[in-house]
Amino acid sequence: MSNLKDFNWTGFWKDTDYAFESYIGRDVTDADIKNAEAELGYTLPAAYIELLKNHNGGVVNKNCFINDDDDCVYITGIYGIDRDKKYSLLGEMGNEFWISKVKYPPIGIVVADTISGGHDMIFLDYRECGPTGEPKVVRVDQECDYSITSLADNFGDFIKNLYFSIEDITDEEFQSLSDTEKVKLLNEQEGIDIKRAMELLNNMGIDNLSPILLSTLGRMYNNNGRAAEAIDLFNRIDEAHRDWSWYYRCSYAHATVAFGESYESEHVQKALQLIETAMKMTKEEHLDKQLGWCCEVVKYLLTQIKPKEYKEDYPVIFETIKNLFDKKNSKETTEDNHIEDANEYEEDNYPTYDAVHWVFNKQTYRREEFSKEYNENVKKYVDDDEADDDDRLEEPEILVTYEAWIESEDQLFDNERVTDDELFEEDKEDGMWQVEIMAHLVADNGTYFTREELLFKLHNLMANKELGDHVFFEGIEYEGHECEGYGLIDNEDGIPVFYIVCGS
Missing domain, CATH: 1.25.40 (Serine Threonine Protein Phosphatase 5, Tetratricopeptide repeat)
Structure with a gap:
């Protein structure tokens, strides 16, 4: 168990008007704690009780959680136990709300919210220890079918692994960290201001x-x-x-x-x-x-x-x-297990670009225009230990597939085909077909695609089509080697096919 008796709370809390209105409760007594435990059905961990006695919930300055497994989560505030506060364990948006109304799994207590606005929450997880034991701290992600990711073995360790974000930390605060903490802060924060x-x-x-x-x-x-x-x-x-x-x-x-x-x-x-x-x-x-x-x-x-x-x-x-x-x-295809191994190797070694932030829009770019915007709005978000290595997709040509809505096949470029057998007018909805499109792309240098080149070509393919609200680029997924190619290629061995993942 990790306690917080000697924890330095200086600069930890962000005491804004909003925090006082929605999070920060009145001073806590032992009776308050016992009553909260009785209503929740769980014994609160000692480290959490120490936090409550220091500050009965609140918005945090140290909002970036990073653990030794490279998990990074940005939280908004930590819940107190004053039921008069909207964001507290017993308040309007407290434990009962998230479990009963939003259908989060009943594994324990919602103890903190995140910048996602409720799409993922931080829980005290009592599944292993029972209602009177020392709970772990986990993240539950509603967007991924309520998947559960372990963050810390106890609440004290969770608090101790909260850092200021790069954008907010002062030089003095940064220099007060140990070298190990400095590296963790610089390496693991998402969307880092490089x-x-x-x-x-x-x-x-x-x-x-x-x-x-x-x-x-x-x-x-x-x-x-x-x-x-x-x-x-x-x-x-x-x-x-x-x-x-x-x-x-x-x-x-x-x-x-x-x-x-x-x-x-x-x-x-x-x-x-x-x-x-x-x-x-x-x-x-x-x-x-x-x-x-x-x-x-x-x-x-x-x-x-x-x-x-x-x-x-x-x-x-x-x-x-x-x-x-x-x-x-290797092009050997005589043994099924060899084919399977080769495909696994390809998938493991192709980049996914899932760290890239880009929003598809209706503008068709010239190369120099795109390059300027790419450098301003994309590269600053990409910084991890593998950024050196994931920059190039080493293939001279590839096929890509993506989903879109089109009014006419005239919107397809010469290097594109729809994968449907035939499009019928009666299948249109609001005057548009929802289709999967396959496109053939060739690297400018005949050897590999840079990340920027690939995104430039994808963007201009999609600019004249309707993507709905799925306009956020979330990476590429290797799908194997296509032999048919819908008439786009003349290569019996096929070339790699990648699915373009777009989110809303």
Whole structure:
């Protein structure tokens, strides 16, 4: 059990007029607590009682929960027990409301709400411990069929893992955190303001950054087109702290600077030297996923370098990439289990782009117009450990499917087909057909799609169609290799098909 007796509440609560009106209750007595427990049918955990005695519910400044499993949830407020307050355990929007009216599962007590406005809630979960035990803290997501995600083993740990959001935290508050907490805050927050994140680290002074913070800032520079500066940061990290990730990230930076240069160039050679070491280390530590990232530095960034050039000088790179990508490109179809394994590999290694924020609209963009808006409104939301690696979809051509409403087949472009056998006028609703559309896309460079290029082409395909309220891009899902292609391709082996996920 984790208590809050020594917890520092400074700056924790956000005491606005709205908070006093809807959340913050009168001072709590022991009798109040016993009466609430009797009405709820559960013993409240000691840490929660300590919170109530400090502040009987309220809106929080520290609103971002991050745990060691990389779960990130933004909460609005924590419920108190004053029944006169709308957002309290016994109030109008309290425990009874969420379970009886909204049909959340009766696993315990709703203890906090989130920024989703009721689409997911934070519960004290008594299923394992019973009504008098120490409950876990979980998130219940109404939008995902009331799925339950464990957040913390107890309420005290939940409170201790609440952080200020990047946008709200001051330099002083950030610097008061431990290095581990700083990295957790910077790495796991969703929709992070990357400019502010880099500013927080730079304001500490580069010379004052520990190896883990130098590496974190270097990764941010890598992900935001500042590879040369990233190299300088990585070189500041002493050898004692250079693990596989140092070699991988540093090689990524050199490979980015070396893009388009010949095999003999300084940055190409440095990138290959570093990635050779990174591959050896990931193999020794059996880090298969990270080994794949190392391969992609060579395959996706050093595209001008041919395997025969590095075969003798860098044998680990040559053999690893050969084995890994030979498996990916294998066309053997004689055994069902081989086909299944190959498909699983493809699905695991294609990007999903589910971290990208984009809203489809009716505007058709020129490339330069789209690029400007993309950089302003999309890239700032993408920042995680895999952002370096998920940027490219390594296929020269793909098929995509998406759902839309059309008034006429004239709205289809030359590279599009509806997947229905035939469209009949009597099947229209309000003058429109609801259809699934398949489109054939070819990468500009004939080798791979960048994230920006793919989204640009998808947007302009959809701009002249009706998407209803499903206008939010939520990623792509690999669906296999299409052999028919509805007349769009002439390839008996098929090419990858991706479903475009749109939400409301």
